[in-house]
Amino acid sequence: MAAGRPRSFCKNQALDRALEVFRRKGFDGASICDLTEAMGINPPSLYAAFGNKEQLFCQALDRYGDVYAERRAAVLAAPTAREGIEALLRDAVINLTDKTKPSGCLYVQAIVGGGEHSACIRKMLKAKREDSERAIFNRLECAKAAGELPGGTDPAALARYITTVGQGLAVQAAGGATRKDLDRVVDFALGAWPA
Amino acid sequence: MAAGRPRSFCKNQALDRALEVFRRKGFDGASICDLTEAMGINPPSLYAAFGNKEQLFCQALDRYGDVYAERRAAVLAAPTAREGIEALLRDAVINLTDKTKPSGCLYVQAIVGGGEHSACIRKMLKAKREDSERAIFNRLECAKAAGELPGGTDPAALARYITTVGQGLAVQAAGGATRKDLDRVVDFALGAWPA
DNA sequence: ATGCTTATGTAGTGGTCACTACATTATTTC
DNA sequence: GAAATAATGTAGTGACCACTACATAAGCAT
Numbered sequence: 001m002a003a004g005r006p007r008s009f010c011k012n013q014a015l016d017r018a019l020e021v022f023r024r025k026g027f028d029g030a031s032i033c034d035l036t037e038a039m040g041i042n043p044p045s046l047y048a049a050f051g052n053k054e055q056l057f058c059q060a061l062d063r064y065g066d067v068y069a070e071r072r073a074a075v076l077a078a079p080t081a082r083e084g085i086e087a088l089l090r091d092a093v094i095n096l097t098d099k100t101k102p103s104g105c106l107y108v109q110a111i112v113g114g115g116e117h118s119a120c121i122r123k124m125l126k127a128k129r130e131d132s133e134r135a136i137f138n139r140l141e142c143a144k145a146a147g148e149l150p151g152g153t154d155p156a157a158l159a160r161y162i163t164t165v166g167q168g169l170a171v172q173a174a175g176g177a178t179r180k181d182l183d184r185v186v187d188f189a190l191g192a193w194p195a
Numbered sequence: 196m197a198a199g200r201p202r203s204f205c206k207n208q209a210l211d212r213a214l215e216v217f218r219r220k221g222f223d224g225a226s227i228c229d230l231t232e233a234m235g236i237n238p239p240s241l242y243a244a245f246g247n248k249e250q251l252f253c254q255a256l257d258r259y260g261d262v263y264a265e266r267r268a269a270v271l272a273a274p275t276a277r278e279g280i281e282a283l284l285r286d287a288v289i290n291l292t293d294k295t296k297p298s299g300c301l302y303v304q305a306i307v308g309g310g311e312h313s314a315c316i317r318k319m320l321k322a323k324r325e326d327s328e329r330a331i332f333n334r335l336e337c338a339k340a341a342g343e344l345p346g347g348t349d350p351a352a353l354a355r356y357i358t359t360v361g362q363g364l365a366v367q368a369a370g371g372a373t374r375k376d377l378d379r380v381v382d383f384a385l386g387a388w389p390a
Numbered sequence: 391a392t393g394c395t396t397a398t399g400t401a402g403t404g405g406t407c408a409c410t411a412c413a414t415t416a417t418t419t420c
Numbered sequence: 421g422a423a424a425t426a427a428t429g430t431a432g433t434g435a436c437c438a439c440t441a442c443a444t445a446a447g448c449a450t
Contacts, residue, residue: 003394003448004395005396008398031437129370164363181355189356198419237428
């Protein structure tokens with residue numbers, strides 16, 4: 001069994017480059033030419049390594065989601081749920097307004113943008129969205145069990161509210177809002193915390 | 196001076212059809228063929244009446260914005276700011292989840308989606324966004340003057356928070372959230388109202 | 391070294407894109 | 421009715437799209 005010529009580029013690094021292009025131009029707006037140029041490879045290498053444009057997008061979404069799932073887990077591990085959620089939103093603001101990258105969130109863009117994605121992409125979007133909301137929900141349920149939340153609080157609804165605020169922040173960032181603007185939004189958003 | 200052959204279609208109705216296509220497919224995803232088919236006209240008529248694809252999109256955005264500006268003004272006219280804002284968000288939920296139309300908001304989609312729009316489109320998006328936030332801000336300032344809000348409240352920040360929640364709702368709707376889901380989000384969001 | 395396997399670079403493929411030339415038709419003005 | 425004007429339908433235009441055929445290069449096993 002022979003092993004063949006080795007790949008001359010790092011798959012994850014290429015994915016990160018592709019992700020940036022998708023983030024800046026959207027799925028439809030990003031051409032294979034844009035992508036290959038940013039990734040530093042030629043079309044046949046892209047297709048050999050990633051399948052096609054949709055599958056490349058899926059893999060970029062997957063990687064992007066994994067990276068942020070780690071951060072999410074880290075900030076949610078704060079002593080109290082309230083601190084964890086605040087950290088989550090503050091962290092989101094920082095990421096969304098990071099000037100070294102295109103503003104906004106790839107997930108929000110993919111959900112709202114195109115609209116007619118393939119089944120593979122829709123599935124991935126749904127899964128990652130649910131992962132995120134479930135992580136928040138779990139933290140809240142845990143908090144409720146610990147007596148941090150009033151008895152009447154619905155953790156699922158609160159989780160969805162927090163998710164919605166996060167998505168709103170992503171839209172704001174894409175529209176050019178500053179970090180200061182968004183931090184004040186977070187201040188207000190946390191005012192909804194059940195007392 | 197002669198007047199020429201009259202246009203055989205209603206410009207506003209054609210704009211509404213175009214708007215629906217853009218809303219469903221996004222700017223990049225909507226082809227001229229998609230548009231002309233939905234509008235019931237041929238390409239030369241489209242170009243003669245609207246200029247080009249970008250200008251058509253601009254005009255669709257303009258019309259869309261005007262329609263919702265009216266609704267906004269109507270609901271914000273409620274006796275108190277708190278009632279007005281609640282009505283605004285409840286109305287948004289209803290519109291965003293209207294099953295007879297593609298879910299979501301064209302503005303949010305345009306802001307978050309593509310990314311590399313022409314100057315004309317970016318200008319329009321910015322203007323409409325500011326119109327919306329200013330309408331909320333004005334209502335809040337008026338409320339503050341009337342003693343409805345605590346002295347320390349920053350109407351600009353509150354207006355941005357409300358706008359952000361509305362944008363988050365649009366993302367949720369685009370992602371398939373139900374009216375019930377979003378109404379519960381609004382319940383929480385209003386919990387942030389300064390006391 | 392030779393054969394096997396896999397990645398790479400060059401150079402395209404058909405298809406669709408936004409957009410338009412042109413002849414024709416419909417309407418108003420004179 | 422004739423001239424002027426403007427919208428319409430047919431049928432394209434070159435450009436760019438996602439994607440690939442093919443010859444070559446680079447590594448491993450023997």
